[in-house]
Amino acid sequence: MGPLNLAAESFDSSANQLVILQYHHVDPKTPDSTSISPQQFLIHMEHLATNGYQIVRLEQAIDKIKRGIALADKSVAITFDDGYKNLARFALPELQKRKWPATIFINPGLLEKHSSHYLSWDELKHWSLQGMTIANHGWQHDYWIRREAGYSAKEWQQKIKTSILETEKSIKQQIGVSHKLVAYPYGEYDTWLQSWLIDNQFISFGQQSGVVASYSDFSALPRYPASGVYADISTLKQKLNTFALPIDYQKLPSPLAMTENPPQLHLSWLNESFAVDTRFACYVSGQGKAEILAEVKRVKIQAQKPLNLGRSRYNCTLPVKGKPNYYYWFSQPWLSLESLD
Ligand SMILES: [Zn+2]
Incomplete structure (x- = not known):
């Protein structure tokens, strides 16, 4: 690390x-x-x-x-x-x-x-x-x-x-x-x-x-x-x-680090030029698209509804410029063992 x-x-x-x-x-x-x-x-x-x-x-x-x-x-x-x-x-x-x-x-x-x-x-x-x-x-x-x-x-x-x-x-x-x-x-x-x-x-x-x-x-x-x-x-x-989506992987939370549900995930771009790309999209297990809030060097991602108990994922993709049918890919695993009230 x-x-x-x-x-x-x-x-x-x-x-x-x-x-x-x-x-x-x-x-x-x-x-x-x-x-x-x-x-x-x-x-x-x-x-x-x-x-x-x-x-x-x-x-x-x-x-x-x-x-x-x-x-x-x-x-x-x-x-x-x-x-x-x-x-x-x-x-x-x-x-x-x-x-x-x-x-x-x-x-x-x-x-x-x-x-x-x-x-x-x-x-x-x-x-x-x-x-x-x-x-x-x-x-x-x-x-x-x-x-x-x-x-x-x-x-x-x-x-x-x-x-x-x-x-x-x-x-x-x-x-x-x-x-x-x-x-x-x-x-x-x-x-x-x-x-x-x-x-x-x-x-x-x-x-x-x-x-x-x-x-x-x-x-x-x-x-x-x-x-x-x-x-x-x-x-x-x-x-x-x-x-691999070019973000700072050292800053990712562990799957268990949910302090709120749905959890908010912050990704920091390794190269700022990625931050303005509107084709970036994230999907939540069993839910569809997550909300994305782009900032200068990072992006905030949050599911629209609470995650179910057990294992879930936020899966994010971004098309690769100049390489048709290629995607940057990233998946954040989550593990919810009890309801967070
Ligand atoms: Zn096994």
Whole structure:
């Protein structure tokens, strides 16, 4: 979370962008909301292959972006959450055929208990030798920021830190390498956890949509869900044509930081010329357009009605000048756990 040193004149907001796709099940028979059928997955892979996308290793691409080393244009990373057994049957062979890497975020506490549902350590080891990265999704897929009764704040934080550290330790022991990549279960995070992960050199990923760029917050990197309602190829094509909205991501609130409902969100532009663009629009889960108030260097966004309990999003887009069908994209996740009166 260091300071940004982007000179306005040299700022190119389309440079060094990484789209990360997020899948769960790849199976014809698993629940619709988190699944993509093998046929549809194949359509995604064919589209990536025939349209010049560069499938990159997640940890290497992130490292390059952080160091300011150029990524290939149209770089895409593929990720799978939860490490389901069906990946070995329907998804990973398709990647292997194309010599493409992917990252599998796993829960050791679940895979050790339910061997018929999840890839085993032996299988993960096999796939890591085929070029797949095995990464951290927590010990047993707990809700990390929904503190259970009977825990003090400090005790709860300790429990979650232990879940992350034990998972990383197991990956290192079983697979032989630790990349310190964490995907938040359910995409839920909070400020204390982000700070702790940054202090401990972890890179962390949410489930809010968007693109990774040098100006991203590396404790809450966005990924595009590509399963369920997002599995359609036309949706995927649209997401692949996006860049990270050029705002100061270090100033964003955590999903839990709602002091009013609907919450007001302030975005600070990295380049003032964006502030006057009237094509900028934001949408609220289940509501339609949000109200937008443009100021000199920033913009205020607020839903018209209170957000529902649970997870919501403000999704914002802006067409890219001189690049038809391309959009800057940004998504702010919200988590409402109780009504704010
Ligand atoms: Zn998960």
